[in-house]
């Protein structure tokens with residue numbers, strides 16, 4: 031795998047995120063302060079479009095069932111916003127899975143990511 035340029039550093043403001051389609055992959059690019067993140071754009075729960083969600087610091091919330099993931103490492107912070115029995119059933123049908131995060135590097139004003147193609 032090689033690093034691919036995904037954006038320029040000034041393409042995103044702090045707290046902004048965008049969806050990109052590169053070689054058929056839906057990729058999310060996000061910025062928090064001076065840090066950039068590249069992840070799968072499809073939510074590991076049921077494929078929600080994460081770029082339509084919200085970003086607070088490095089925590090992204092899916093717009094569909096409001097699962098939360100940390101863009102630093104893909105960690106599941108919350109698996110859906112279901113509670114009680116509904117959450118138990120949701121976890122049985124689809125066990126919590128981290129968000130895929132891609133390695134990035136910033137050189138000059140360009141952001142590169144190591145994408146799976």
Ligand code: FES
Pocket residue numbers: 073074075076077078092093094095096097110
């Ligand atoms: S599709 Fe993202 S939380 Fe369900």
